[in-house]
Amino acid sequence: MANTTTLEAEKKITWGGGKSPFTVSYGKLMMWIFLLSDAFSFSSLLVTYGFIRFTFPASGANEIVKPLSHTAENFVEAMREAHLFSPEHWPLPELVFNHFPFLHGLHLPLFFVSLMTFVLIFSSVTMVLAVEAGHRNAKKEVAFYMLLTIFGGLAFLGCQAWEWTQFITEGASLHGNPFGPTAFAALFFIVTGFHGFHVFSGVVLNFIIYVNVLDGTYERRGHYEMVEKVGLYWHFVDLVWVFVFTFFYLI
Amino acid sequence: MEHTEHLEHTESPADIKKQIWRTFWILSFLTVIDIVLYFALLSYHSMWKNTLFILLGVVKAFYIVAVFMHMKFERKALAGIIILPFMLVLVLIWLVLIEGGYTFDLR
Numbered sequence: 001m002a003n004t005t006t007l008e009a010e011k012k013i014t015w016g017g018g019k020s021p022f023t024v025s026y027g028k029l030m031m032w033i034f035l036l037s038d039a040f041s042f043s044s045l046l047v048t049y050g051f052i053r054f055t056f057p058a059s060g061a062n063e064i065v066k067p068l069s070h071t072a073e074n075f076v077e078a079m080r081e082a083h084l085f086s087p088e089h090w091p092l093p094e095l096v097f098n099h100f101p102f103l104h105g106l107h108l109p110l111f112f113v114s115l116m117t118f119v120l121i122f123s124s125v126t127m128v129l130a131v132e133a134g135h136r137n138a139k140k141e142v143a144f145y146m147l148l149t150i151f152g153g154l155a156f157l158g159c160q161a162w163e164w165t166q167f168i169t170e171g172a173s174l175h176g177n178p179f180g181p182t183a184f185a186a187l188f189f190i191v192t193g194f195h196g197f198h199v200f201s202g203v204v205l206n207f208i209i210y211v212n213v214l215d216g217t218y219e220r221r222g223h224y225e226m227v228e229k230v231g232l233y234w235h236f237v238d239l240v241w242v243f244v245f246t247f248f249y250l251i
Numbered sequence: 252m253e254h255t256e257h258l259e260h261t262e263s264p265a266d267i268k269k270q271i272w273r274t275f276w277i278l279s280f281l282t283v284i285d286i287v288l289y290f291a292l293l294s295y296h297s298m299w300k301n302t303l304f305i306l307l308g309v310v311k312a313f314y315i316v317a318v319f320m321h322m323k324f325e326r327k328a329l330a331g332i333i334i335l336p337f338m339l340v341l342v343l344i345w346l347v348l349i350e351g352g353y354t355f356d357l358r
Contacts, residue, residue: 022329043340051347055354061294125275128319132267235319246308251301
């Protein structure tokens with residue numbers, strides 16, 4: 001009986017008004033709400049990708065090109081002749097995304113994008129370490145980890161720029177592509193572009209916070225909550241990449 | 252600022268750091284599993300394989316949200332207002348799968 005009364009009392013304290021029942025600040029709560037709405041945007045894009053892909057028959061299994069083998073100069077034409085690339089069916093991602101910088105002419109499916117994934121996971125770790133240092137009010141550590149996070153973000157953007165350049169050089173655009181249905185390249189550019197834009201915004205936000213940290217803004221304020229809020233956004237970008245990676249490259 | 256105090260202050264910085272690195276290794280390990288499965292199942296195409304990769308993605312998402320985004324240490328009410336509405340996406344996927352079947356037949 002005593003237990004129920006304490007529970008009732010606790011409920012009244014939590015939900016009785018006068019304070020946030022979520023025990024987070026207004027800014028953090030709103031960041032969460034924003035991320036929820038952003039998650040809906042990304043979900044619709046990825047579900048659209050799944051839908052359009054699902055409505056196209058898959059191409060036959062690739063038994064010609066093995067990983068690590070050398071690819072000919074006219075790789076795309078050869079794949080079209082082998083009916084692995086055709087406008088009627090969805091191409092196999094392994095045959096499209098098979099390049100790696102400085103290793104031209106080798107069939108390396110998934111290698112480059114795995115590297116990009118590790119870069120983003122690592123930058124998420126440095127971000128969370130910056131948040132942890134913020135709890136201890138360790139200004140130098142926060143600045144150091146923020147800088148590493150910014151470098152991680154820039155490295156990821158560089159990789160994506162390289163991949164886009166590669167893809168565009170091979171003839172892919174929003175209104176056509178040599179690998180298969182037009183929608184394939186269009187969706188690739190829209191979804192990775194939307195994600196890349198988020199990464200770019202994240203880098204800009206991280207940079208602003210980094211400058212503020214160096215300036216001592218949060219030291220004067222007494223807490224580093226801004227680092228946490230931007231951290232939430234940055235982890236969300238990493239989270240979305242997990243699914244972009246899964247949908248575009250693995251399945 | 253009484254109402255914005257966090258629950259994590261009960262843990263020491265060393266514990267939190269340990270947990271962060273543990274999560275990093277879990278995420279890396281899952282990504283490596285992704286890559287290994289990808290090459291192991293390269294010539295094999297089915298809905299089961301796709302579901303497997305998506306489930307691995309969901310597990311990674313869980314670790315990112317729970318540990319990196321700190322959801323594990325927040326109030327259940329906060330987790331509820333963020334995670335429950337997101338489950339509506341499942342309805343979208345369900346509808347799109349039905350619709351996709353018809354579009355596939357028409358093509």
